[in-house]
Amino acid sequence: MNNRYFVVLNILLYKYGGVYMFIGQKHKKRFLDIIKELNKSDRYFSKKFLSALYVITSDEFLWNISKEHINHNHIDFKSINIRGINNNSHQLLQFSKGILLENEMLIQDIIDRKLYNDKNFKIIIDAIKIARKGLKLN
16 A cells, blocks of 8 residues: 555544444444354454444445345345445445455545545544454454
8 A cells, every 4th residue: 555545544543533433323233233143153254344344334224235245254245236325325335345355446535535424434434443453342
């Protein structure tokens, strides 16, 4: 990754990440419920998968169209029917896909904060933290 983007991204992570990870109780419940459902064995979750799952569970519409296409450490983006999706949900879906596919252009877009509303921006910054540091689920 370009060094300039790395520096700006670290500043954004510090400034906007916040200590409260979930955007509400529904988000927290959706995220923890799917983790519990997928973790029937003692298998490992990748940081990128947890990050993408965090983003998808943050948006009720996105969650409803995606949940049937999520398996352990895999999201089948090609099978998700996006008919009726709004711009905010679509941004989050694209970010989820990009984080799993390591899309560097995605990171460049995040730096332009004007592209995202404050809610989506916070979700994305927290998701980047998860992708970098992981998440303790206990």
